[in-house]
Amino acid sequence: MKYSAWSLLRGALGGHRQWPPAWRDAAPKPRYDVVIVGGGGHGLAAAYYLAKNHGITNVAVVERGWIGGGNTGRNTTIVRSNYLYPESARLYDFSLKLYEGLSQALNFNIMLSQRGQLMLAHSRHDLDSMSRWANAMRMNGIQAELLSREAVAALAPVIDLSPQARFPVLGAFMQRRAGTARHDAVAWGYARAASALGVDIIQNCEVRGFINEGGRCVGVDTARGALRAERVGIAAAGHSSVLAKLAGFRLPVTSYALQAMVTEPLKPLLDTVVISPSTGAYVSQSDKGEIVIGAMLDLFPSYAQRGSFAVTQAILAATLAIFPSFSRLRLMRQWAGIVDVVHDSSPIIGPTPVPGLYINCGWGTGGFKAIPAGGWTLAHVLATGATHPLAEPFQLGRFVSGRLVDEAAASGIAH
Amino acid sequence: MMHIPCPWCGARDENEFVCGGTSHLQRPALDVSDEVWGAYLFFRDNPKGVHLERWRHVHGCGQWFNAARNTLTHEILSVYRMTDPVPQ
Known part of the structure; x- marks a missing residue:
């Protein structure tokens, strides 16, 4: 059965009881x-x-x-x-x-949302390595751009850009075609x-x-x-x-646990993906409103799909350093997947x-x-x-x- | 959070340690084939179960030691010194 606006309308008339298994x-x-x-x-x-x-x-x-x-x-x-x-x-x-x-x-509908991905630079060295990175992408024919601190502020005002921020943001690099699905x-x-x-x-x-x-x-x-x-x-x-x-x-291959977590849902406040490689924070907001937080690996071999609390703590500390306003949010779920890391x-x-x-x-x-x-x-x-x-x-x-x-x-x- | 029994300091939280990967790897002679050298460098058993691995108490005594740890339950079955033979 082909999904379309017409089939949805027909479904609505029938009380959505006629849908066969996908x-x-x-x-x-x-x-x-x-x-x-x-x-x-x-x-x-x-x-x-x-x-x-x-x-x-x-x-x-x-x-x-x-x-x-x-x-x-x-x-x-x-x-x-x-x-x-x-x-x-x-x-x-x-x-x-x-x-x-x-x-x-x-x-x-895989709900692809090409909201772009911001990669934050917190030091002059970060800026240098990101310009190298963006240039390498352009050499390969993939669009990438370097953004100023002001451009980051306009795109994601929820990031702490104040002078007293623990990790000052000097700029960023962005792939606009990146996003979530x-x-x-x-x-x-x-x-x-x-x-x-x-x-x-x-x-x-x-x-x-x-x-x-x-x-x-x-x-x-x-x-x-x-x-x-x-x-x-x-x-x-x-x-x-x-x-x-x-x-x-x-x-x-070595198997490691890679964990992630989501907070309670919020109204829309972050319409791009933010990565801060130096701190490990990896944050986006789902369409449902939850803040989705990704972590770095638990750095020991593991087949346990739960993740270590030590890493959970470290990644939340890093995330709050970039997004201090998230500090009152409650976590809804935390989990890990077992990933196959090659040298x-x-x-x-x-x-x-x-x-x-x-x-x-x-x-x-x-x-x-x-x-x-x-x-x-x-x-x-x-x-x-x-x-x-x-x-x-x-x-x-x-x-x-x-x-x-x-x-x-x-x-x-x-x- | 794992509690890892350092042979010198006793049980401590896992964030005092770093894992150094699979233990008991023997470097082959330098004139072996590329296949044998590649196997030594990259290929691992990566078991779901008991894994013999190196740990270092980096935020404690700084010493390396071996552990037999279950990669599914994270239970540490034994710890032993770097120069000890493979436990049975």
Whole structure:
């Protein structure tokens, strides 16, 4: 069923009782062309693009819990493409461009709001590094601009710009096309569009092993039986190492908890995303009015989806130093997602040491913004067996050759 | 908040410590292949469960030590000295 103003009106006349489920909750079949492990944004997007771009519709997405319940539901919903190196700029800007057309493509409102992102400079050194950063982006054909202190004051008066501020703001750099998107809508939009094209979405179906015949991966063993497939893809973020171990190889990945939190809702007071890399504050206001606060990593390996209180305290202190007026707000929720951090903070999208098994991982703290591109490029390698040109720099082989794409500086959060 | 039992100072809050990552990594000989060197530098078990790792009591005695810690529950099963062998 196509969503439109007309269908909404018809729904209203019928008391909104006639809406069918957005997607089919499928039971597993014994044989597929492609099985994708992980029903988050990346896995669902890969399934959609397999069907849409490559005409491969005999596809299953198997998810241990419920779709979008992992990191897709645990991020700060920021989308941007402010990366330093040409390889990353191409990949992430391709992702942002797909986001810009995604509501139309999926016929599902992902509530993309390109409200821009301000990155604050608190010192002369910050100003220097931000002009380098903005220039690198412009060299890669991505719009970026440097803003004066006065321009920051006009855009976000809620920031403490007084002379006695603990962290004085000297200026900022801005990507105006950056913004936020509704995280659940991204997962559900891809799920609905993929399901409509024939993809099976199988929830509550944990993968317990990979079927290996003659050294080749030919399917997965799950809690709901064996699913055989020509090719298998993994899109499991922080749990990639756990799945890799089942398949018999290791990854250059360490899993950390990355936490975030929201306050009680307020009237609109901040219509842009604000990052202060030197302090770690990462703040936006949701459409519902909550102040969404992102943190830096808990810097020890963790699979606990809760986050350390020590980091919660540190990030709230940093946020209040930039936004003193938030000090009376109450926190409504706090949570953590388990992120897959790679040494160079760049992803891995391509074949694994096991023939027939492919992986999309290593997005670390920035997977949400990359969902369309991660799905697109994973679908390409699953369908054709050939690496997508955008994904060529992001292969496992770079950890042997030493050709890293070191974006550790670009994520805006210290790794 | 974890309480980490420093072998010299006793249990302290986790924000007195920094984690130094996986312990017991052995540097291979300098003439090994790129594959072996890459595995040493970058590839990790990254277990969901007991992980043997280095910690430093940076805001205390400043000493390094090893800990066996569960990465899912954050329970610290044992702490031992840097030169001690891998616990069984």
